[in-house]
Amino acid sequence: MVNLTQDLKPISYVKAHITEVVDYVGDSRSPVVITQNGEAKAVLMDIESYEKTIHAVALSKLLHLSEKSAIDGKLIPHEKVKERIEKTLRQIKK
Incomplete structure (x- = not known):
């Protein structure tokens, strides 16, 4: 302050x-x-406060984009996300 x-x-x-x-x-x-x-x-x-501010702004932008996606109906069901992550992990392990 x-x-x-x-x-x-x-x-x-x-x-x-x-x-x-x-x-x-x-x-x-x-x-x-x-x-x-x-x-x-x-x-x-100070640099620490600056970094925290930059991170807070970035998080705010992500939240705004997420909210916009939800409003626009561009959500991915939890099960689909889980399947994608599991598929990606299987590919990485190969």
Whole structure:
């Protein structure tokens, strides 16, 4: 969660204090919003939080596609999926 009093920094501050800002982001796991001319322009975040965010977005996309498939009637019955998996496993073992 962004703390606007602590995590909102002008680009000039970030340029002058980049090491401290990167250390803060890494230690606190809190993103820093970088502003330019008073407008939010970028977000600096630690790599672990970034990876979690990317994975969450990917999962959200998969869920959306699954929901759309269900709405469109493009579902595969459980037994057919099981048969396909078993067939694939038999082929791999050969």
